[in-house]
Amino acid sequence: MPRAESSATSKPRSASFTPATHRRGSNVHDRHALTARIAGLGTCLPDKILTNKDFERMVDTSDEWIVSRTGIRERHVVSEGESVATIAVEAGKRAMADAGVEPEEIELLVLATATVEQPIPATSAIIQPALGIKNATCFDIAAACSGFLYAMHVARQFIITGEVKTAMVIGAETLSRYTDYTDRATCILFGDGAGAAVLQAAPAGEGILRSALHTDGTYADFIQMPGGGSKYPPNVKEHIDARLPFIKMRGNETFKVAVRSITEVCQEVLAGAGVAADKVDLFIPHQANLRIIAAVGERLGLPPEKTYLNLEHVGNTSSASIPLAMREAIDRGVLKRGDLVLLAAFGGGLTWAATLLKW
Template sequence: MRKAGAFILGTGRALPSRVLTNQDLERMVDTSDEWITQRTGIKERRIVGEGESNSRLATTAARRALSRAGVSPEDLDLIIVATLTPDYLMPSVAVLVQQALGARRAGAFDLSATCSGFLYALSIADKFVREDPKRKILVIGSEVLSHKTNWEDRTTCVLFGDGAGAAVVTGSPDGERGVLSTHLHADGSLWHLLTLKGCGSLYPPCDPRIPREDYFIRMQGREVFKQAVRAMEAVAMEALETAGVAPGELDLLIPHQANIRIIEYLRERLELPPEKVFVNIHRYGNTSAASIPIALDEALEEGRLKEGDLVLMVSFGGGFTWASVLMRW
């Protein structure tokens, strides 16, 4: 088996204080708690309020991860923020986090790979620390999807929430613990099935010729579901086969929290018992790039991961992009 690379020293998360429940949504659009729960598994989600932003959530999650890792911001070499909902197009969220933390030595950039963004960013961090194991890299997934959600569209407004998760990584301490492999994929031919067109250079803001709906997330749900289940199963098996590991040897699966039916499909295909799959979609909904790092931080807090455990993280998102990371904890 390949020697391990990126080792996670500490994790952290940040969630807005406002909770939006399914009952709240019943008063906003033509939907019901039963309909949402049966089709998605979501019971509530967190939504930013006044004074809360992507960069502030990212910074809070980062501070918690640094504290748990015992790493000073001045020791960071690089900050990578995975997001599709930055505060601004320029400057990046990563630069705002760098300034807020006082991480003066660190390079900083944003990465856009939708819901797969955190695993894409972790893969990049893995390459950097394999080159120099002493490097310390802050990897963040942070989203404010509520600002890109059409609250009149009952097919999408029930799905998304806001939040941030972070991890501090460095080189493997022993060559055994840490990232064993990463697998990144994309298929741009299916981009039209899940889009957020507005405010790009092709669909500039405040253009009266552009439909209002194009400034929000639009999704062809059934087709996205079909692609997601196939891709997540394939990339999960790719990671396991590359490492020569059977699904039953996994100690924990942390899938992107998009839909409970997708998670259950993947669990059944891998023949894993429920206790080996981490699920928190009922609390937060789909937080895109923040989904996996939030789940990872909660799994650690709940004692679901211990030293030596084999953990597989799998994601799928718009673009389409999909990815997996296999780690020895």
């Protein structure tokens, strides 16, 4: 039983970064007397674990090398018979139980994943029957590691406009199925997992206070999976031989853009909410890389003790990262009711997002 928790054709380009001038932070936050709050959180981690010692037998690497560059020691991966759908369903059921809601009350499901169950239909539709949410409109969002925050933002709009009263958001990934285990630069990073949140209406000033989303497609080849789509179809031997159906990253360049963009979007939501950084009780970033997280925290002026980390034992789980960390922080007594929490993520697209909420 899974646990509850927690480029091929591109040309080199500089990682210089100009932030988008159009801000989606949104006057919409200030026009409504309602917002959305997280009423319940549920997570799922597969039982199987890959440690850094396992990777020492697979590629030219070492535990010391991996830890020093990423902070990761182990990660969970799905076994035969498990998939992104199975772990998403488990997380969703646990979220409903935590919120004390019945499946029939869920009117909307927004599922964020980069590792779909199959191209058609949407993974959210596939898991609807198993969750029992027969009254829910279901659709997927593809925003990579920023997906959970994108999905929460979208679900919140449905709630504050009165379209729905209760929504579910899920971030779920089986990155191990798209990882090239001969590429030591990427295979050490990724783990599988799922996290789900039930959102309900709340008075303005509670729950989600502010959020912002951004995209810059000029950096699309920094983090990508080139094969498997219409450009490089999966049924072509040459594409498989070129390892195109696997995750590719331009790590050094991505690092520079990630630090800057995460810092700026966090500053954006704090300024939009009229909150100083020193008022934040807990910072929960996407768990991608310890060095990125440390650099962002330093630029925001947040002391290390205010930053929650769990990538050491889960790795980079993409869209599942933030709900996994939140659930673990709650269970460990680190995240408490009334806390001011800053969430931030960065991923392929490139996409980046931040959310400020009162827990």
